[in-house]
Amino acid sequence: xxxxxxxxxxxxxxxxxxxxxxxxxxxxxxxxxxxxxxxxxxxxxxxxxxxxxxxxxxxxxxxxxxxxxxxxxxxxxxxxxxxxxxxxxxxxxxxxxxxxxxxxxxxxxxxxxxxxxxxxxxxxxxxxxxxxxxxxxxxxxxxxxxxxxxxxxxxxxxxxxxxxxxxxxxxxxxxxxxxxxxxxxxxxxxxxxxxxxxxxxxxxxxxxxxxxxxxxxxxxxxxxxxxxxxxxxxxxxxxxxxxxxxxxxxxxxxxxxxxxxxxxxxxxxxxxxxxxxxxxxxxxxxxxxxxxxxxxxxxxxxxxxxxxxxxxxxxxxxxxxxxxxxxxxxxxxxxxxxxxxxxx
Numbered sequence: 461x462x463x464x465x466x467x468x469x470x471x472x473x474x475x476x477x478x479x480x481x482x483x484x485x486x487x488x489x490x491x492x493x494x495x496x497x498x499x500x501x502x503x504x505x506x507x508x509x510x511x512x513x514x515x516x517x518x519x520x521x522x523x524x525x526x527x528x529x530x531x532x533x534x535x536x537x538x539x540x541x542x543x544x545x546x547x548x549x550x551x552x553x554x555x556x557x558x559x560x561x562x563x564x565x566x567x568x569x570x571x572x573x574x575x576x577x578x579x580x581x582x583x584x585x586x587x588x589x590x591x592x593x594x595x596x597x598x599x600x601x602x603x604x605x606x607x608x609x610x611x612x613x614x615x616x617x618x619x620x621x622x623x624x625x626x627x628x629x630x631x632x633x634x635x636x637x638x639x640x641x642x643x644x645x646x647x648x649x650x651x652x653x654x655x656x657x658x659x660x661x662x663x664x665x666x667x668x669x670x671x672x673x674x675x676x677x678x679x680x681x682x683x684x685x686x687x688x689x690x691x692x693x694x695x696x697x698x699x700x701x702x703x704x705x706x707x708x709x710x711x712x713x714x715x716x717x718x719x720x721x722x723x724x725x726x727x728x729x730x731x732x733x734x735x736x737x738x739x740x741x742x743x744x745x746x747x748x749x750x751x752x753x754x755x756x757x758x759x760x761x762x763x764x765x766x767x768x769x770x771x772x773x774x775x776x777x778x779x780x781x782x783x784x785x786x787x788x789x790x791x792x793x794x795x796x797x798x799x800x801x802x803x804x
Contacts, residue, residue, distance in 0.1 A: 491546065492787040493553035500792050505600070506545060507796045514541055514798075517716075527799035538799050546788065552611060554780045559614035562621060566613065574613055578606070616762060622776065623769055631769060633761070637751040640764040645725040646750035648708035650678050650694055651701040652742040662740065674698075675742035679735045682744055691733075691746050700741070708748060721745065 490503035515522045527538035566574070585591040595605055623631045652675050654662045663671060678698050685691050695702055711717050711725040720738040728734055728747040736743040750756065766773060 488789065488792060489787075490789050490792045491549055491553070493550055493784055494557050496553035496556050498549050498553065500789075501600075503545075503549070503792060504796050505598070506549070507798060508801070510545065511541070511798050511801065522802055524799045524802050527797075527802070538797055541798055542793060546793065550781075550786060551777060552615070554777065554784060555615035555618050556611050557784060558618050558780060562618065564614075564617050564621060566617065570613065570617070574609060578609065616758075619762065619765060619773075622772075623765060629772070631765060636761060636764050636768055637756065639768045640756070640760075641749075641751055643712055643767075644750055644764075645711045645728065646708055646748045646755055647711055647721075647725045647728075647745050648691060648695060648704065648748065649721070649736075649746065650675075650682070650699040650744040652678070652698065652744075653700045654740055654742065671742060672737075675735055675744060679733065679744050682733045682746065694744075710750060 488500050489497050490500050491498040511522075515526070520526055527541075528536050530536060531540075582588055582591045585594055592602055595602055621627060623629065625632075652671055654668060654671055656663050656667070662668075678694060681689070682691055682694055685694070709717075711722050713722065713726065715722065717725075718738050720736050721743060724734055724736045724743075724745055725747060728745070730747055730749045733744065733746045736745050748755070750760075
C-alpha cells in the first residue's frame with residue numbers, strides 16, 4: 461500500500477509540475493509560509509482539480525467510503541490526500557521563499573522564455589479574451605496564473621542554484637540522463653486487442669490464434685521498418701489504440717502500467733522491438749531513447765533531477781521548514797476534505 465502511495469505521489473508531482481496548479485483568491489488563507497500565501501480559493505481549486513485525478517489514478521470509484529474507510533495502517537485515503545496536498549503546497553512556497561532569500565533573479569533570457577510560453581498559450585486560444593475566459597472557467601485570473609508560472613520558474617532557479625553546473629555540488633546532465641534511462645523506458649506499441657467485440661471477453665481458441673498470427677506478422681514488418689514504412693506508420697495501420705502514436709508513453713516500475721509491458725520495456729534496449737503477450741492484448745513494442753532531445757524536455761529533466769537528488773532535496777526542505785514560519789488554517793483544510801465534496 462505504501463508503495464502505491466509513493467507511485468501516486470510521483471504521478472501527482474509530475475501533474476502539478478506541468479502547471480495544473482492554479483491560483484484563486486478567496487477569503488482568508490489556507491496556508492502561509494512567511495509572506496507566501498496559499499489562499500482559500502487556491503486550496504479549494506487544487507482539491508477539486510486533483511481529487512478527480514487521484515481517484516482515477518487508483519482506478520477507483522469515488523464514494524464517501526473510499527475516502528473515509530480505514531486503510532491497513534489505520535489512516536484514511538482522505539488523510540493521505542490532504543497530507544500530500546498540504547505538503548506539496550508548502551514545498552512550493554518554500555521554493556519561492558528561498559528564491560527571495562538567496563537573492564536570485566531571472567536572466568533576461570529566462571524571462572523571455574517565460575513570456576514566450578505565455579504568448580504561445582494565448583495564441584493557442586486564439587485571443588487574449590478567449591484565454592482570459594478559459595482562465596475564468598478555471599476560477600482564476602491572468603495575474604494569478606502569471607504568479608503560478610513564475611513560482612514554477614523560481615523552483616527551477618533554486619534547484620539550479622543547488623545542483624546546476626555552477627553550484628557547489630553540481631549534477632551533470634549526463635548523470636541525470638543515465639539515471640532516467642535506467643529507471644524509465646519510453647515506448648510506442650501496436651495494440652492488438654484480444655477482446656471479442658460482441659462478448660467483451662478475451663478471445664479463445666482459433667480467434668485468439670488468428671490474433672496472435674496478426675501480431676507476429678506486424679512484428680515481422682516492424683523489424684523490417686524503413687524510411688517509407690516507419691513504426692509509427694504501423695501503429696496507424698494496425699493498432700486498435702492509436703492515441704499514443706505521436707509521443708508514446710513512459711514506463712517505470714512505479715508507473716502502474718500493465719505488468720507484462722512494464723517488465724518487457726524495462727528489459728529492452730533502445731531500438732529493440734518485441735512482441736508482448738499481455739492480459740487483454742498483443743503488444744508489438746518498440747523502445748525509444750527517452751533521453752533524446754525531443755523527449756528529454758526541461759520539465760522531464762527537472763523531474764528526473766528531483767528524483768536523483770531526492771535525499772539532498774529532502775534535507776534542504778527539512779532545513780527550510782525549520783527556519784520558516786508556517787501556518788496551516790485547519791478550519792479551511794477541514795472545510796474542503798474530499799469526502800465532503802462527493803455528490804450524494
